[in-house]
Amino acid sequence: MSEPISIKSTDKPLNKSEAYHLARLLITAPDTVSAEERRGLLLHFAPTAGRVPKSSLEYVAQFVSKPTDVRYYLQYLHSDGKRLWASDGHTAAWCSTVLPAGFYHPRTGDPVDVDGKFPDIERVIPTRREQLPLALEDWPGEERLGIKSPELRLVSPSGIKFHRDYILRALKGTESAVFQDSIQTDSSYTPLRGSVKIKGTHGTAQFIVMPIRE
Numbered sequence: 001m002s003e004p005i006s007i008k009s010t011d012k013p014l015n016k017s018e019a020y021h022l023a024r025l026l027i028t029a030p031d032t033v034s035a036e037e038r039r040g041l042l043l044h045f046a047p048t049a050g051r052v053p054k055s056s057l058e059y060v061a062q063f064v065s066k067p068t069d070v071r072y073y074l075q076y077l078h079s080d081g082k083r084l085w086a087s088d089g090h091t092a093a094w095c096s097t098v099l100p101a102g103f104y105h106p107r108t109g110d111p112v113d114v115d116g117k118f119p120d121i122e123r124v125i126p127t128r129r130e131q132l133p134l135a136l137e138d139w140p141g142e143e144r145l146g147i148k149s150p151e152l153r154l155v156s157p158s159g160i161k162f163h164r165d166y167i168l169r170a171l172k173g174t175e176s177a178v179f180q181d182s183i184q185t186d187s188s189y190t191p192l193r194g195s196v197k198i199k200g201t202h203g204t205a206q207f208i209v210m211p212i213r214e
Contacts, residue, residue, distance in 0.1 A: 005110045009072060009103075011036065013043035046107035053173040056095035056203035059196070060086045061106035062169055063093040063207070073116030077104040085121055091166050092121050095205040125208055126190040131178040132157075134171070134194060153212065156181050161212040162192060170207045175199040182211045189213060 014022060014037075022041050025033050053059040057077075063086035065074035071089070078085045084097035086106065103114040136154070141164065144151040152164040160182045171177055179194035191208035198204065 005039065005042065005108070007039055007043075007105050007108070007110050007112045008036075009076070009112055009114045011039045011043060013046070014040040015044075019044040042108065043105075046105075053198060055201060056198060056205045057084060057097075057109060059173060059198055059203070059205045060084055060093045060095050062172060063087060063091050064106045065089065073103070073114055073118055075106075076112050076114055077106050077109075078102070078118040079104060085118065087119065087121055090163070091169065091207065091209050093170075093205055093207040094121070095203070121208075124191060126180070126183070126193050128193070129180045131180045131193075131195065134177040134179040136167070136171070139167070156192065158182070160184060160189065160192075161214070162209055163212065166209045170194060170196070170209060173199050184211075 019041055022033060022037055026041075051058070053062060061077060064076060065071060065088040067075060069075060069088070074087055074089065079097050079099040079101055081099075081101040082096065083094045084099060084104070085094045086092065100111075103112045103118070104110065105112050139154045139156060142153050142155060142161070144153065153161045154164050154167050155161050158181045162182075174196040175198065177194055177196045179192055182192045183190045189211045191210050193206070193208050195204065195206045
């Protein structure tokens, strides 16, 4: 990666017309373009999170929260100095990293100045148990009526239900995946825990998915 750029949490991608106008100014009058505008232009051209991940960082970046989430600190990756984390509150993923502790932009990988505390995800990660290959053909699907559209679910081998989109996200861009099923107790459910190998690379990552409680 080229030299990191310090991005602020208030920086937003420019729309197409704004990016075009700024690109012209960078040619005709570069001194009139502010640092904030330049960062907005960078974010406009940054790869989207919808692409197939080609590294462990890109895989983990799929798990950040939506830009509309009021928990703004979940919109970014977070490094604790050893692992890189991402979560949207329903799912989480992590991989090993050498990045210094702090927040990072999921689309560029650059450090971000965020005034917030990343949650302690480790406390909800279930203890590692025996893991099995994750093959979706062994997971029955079901459909439930939703307010706007049907809710699609997948049922794990032990009968615990998960949102289909969350499981598909966990498998996106992976060469192989293993999982340990969720456990239901009298008062709670443990998350589904899994590990993946990123397709076409030597990268690996781990994930958890919260089950549907009924």
